[in-house]
Amino acid sequence: MRDTLTAPPARTRVPLRHLTGPHAIDRALIEQLLARAAGFEKGTESGAGPLQGRLLATVFYEPSTRTRFSFEAAMHRLGGQVLSAENATRASSAAKGESLEDAIQVISGYVDGIVLRHPEVGAAERAAHAAQVPVISAGDGPGHHPTQALLDLYTIKKELGRLDHLRVGLAGDLRHGRTVRSLALLLSRFSGNQLVLIAPPGLGMREDVLGSLGQVGQVVEETADFTGAIPRLDVLYQTRIQAERFASPQEYERYRGIYVVTAEVLGRLPEHAILMHPLPRVAEIDPVVDADPRAAYFRQARNGLWVRMAVLDWAMAR
Numbered sequence: 001m002r003d004t005l006t007a008p009p010a011r012t013r014v015p016l017r018h019l020t021g022p023h024a025i026d027r028a029l030i031e032q033l034l035a036r037a038a039g040f041e042k043g044t045e046s047g048a049g050p051l052q053g054r055l056l057a058t059v060f061y062e063p064s065t066r067t068r069f070s071f072e073a074a075m076h077r078l079g080g081q082v083l084s085a086e087n088a089t090r091a092s093s094a095a096k097g098e099s100l101e102d103a104i105q106v107i108s109g110y111v112d113g114i115v116l117r118h119p120e121v122g123a124a125e126r127a128a129h130a131a132q133v134p135v136i137s138a139g140d141g142p143g144h145h146p147t148q149a150l151l152d153l154y155t156i157k158k159e160l161g162r163l164d165h166l167r168v169g170l171a172g173d174l175r176h177g178r179t180v181r182s183l184a185l186l187l188s189r190f191s192g193n194q195l196v197l198i199a200p201p202g203l204g205m206r207e208d209v210l211g212s213l214g215q216v217g218q219v220v221e222e223t224a225d226f227t228g229a230i231p232r233l234d235v236l237y238q239t240r241i242q243a244e245r246f247a248s249p250q251e252y253e254r255y256r257g258i259y260v261v262t263a264e265v266l267g268r269l270p271e272h273a274i275l276m277h278p279l280p281r282v283a284e285i286d287p288v289v290d291a292d293p294r295a296a297y298f299r300q301a302r303n304g305l306w307v308r309m310a311v312l313d314w315a316m317a318r
């Protein structure tokens, strides 16, 4: 096995394993990736460094802490190496007007895989068409965030023991929140789940996702009553109001602080249930609830490491 990066990236004719959105992830793939992630977490699968000698580019045109660090940590832990553009809008040739397609075509000549975060919906799909190596979406604007949804499923399975027959409340900015859009679709791949979509008027789940849920007969309830919805949930998945997606600061102000998980609100959540959040939180979960055993969000963030190891291994291993 190569342990240096002196050889150029390999080019093969087999179809590339892109992960550009939830449409690319069926139930069998979910189960395969979560099982592999569990193996990485237990330490039974990473010994041989499956991505030794391989190079990943993380290209981020939007801010990130967890997603970029966990992908990069995952790549290093698999024995591979990383090139990083963490502020690609200003620090790459995008600042000179280069198109995403051109940038990706060039970068894919240097590396064996690309993780991309971009502000435009559909950017990962466009990049996949331009690339000669696998492209993994790390979020495309208010579109989707498929690897976050996978780590959310991993967390639910680990915390509650199953991915079916659950009542899951998705709360907050469902219109712009890419994590909840992807998670709703992946939860609908399992039987007996009920989705409770909790959003204020104007921030409800968009028709594209509602339509896909309808097509597979997914049970969906929509409500604006945050505290009223909580007592019958197995999972409360709280999200940030996505300030950066609003046309004006005034419009954001209309929604800021609309749903907040305080100690009193958490008191309404069943004892067996969990509270999740993709993070970063701003003010929508009071830090006093962090000590409650049901507060799963920091455990959830850590799970990103195992799940991203599984995703990189699936996409990039030869």
Ligand code: NCD
Binding pocket: 066, 067, 139, 145, 148, 178, 179, 239, 240, 278, 279, 280
């Ligand atoms: C989320 C994102 O970027 O969509 N963060 C993350 O990846 N964990 C959620 C958010 O920014 O609110």
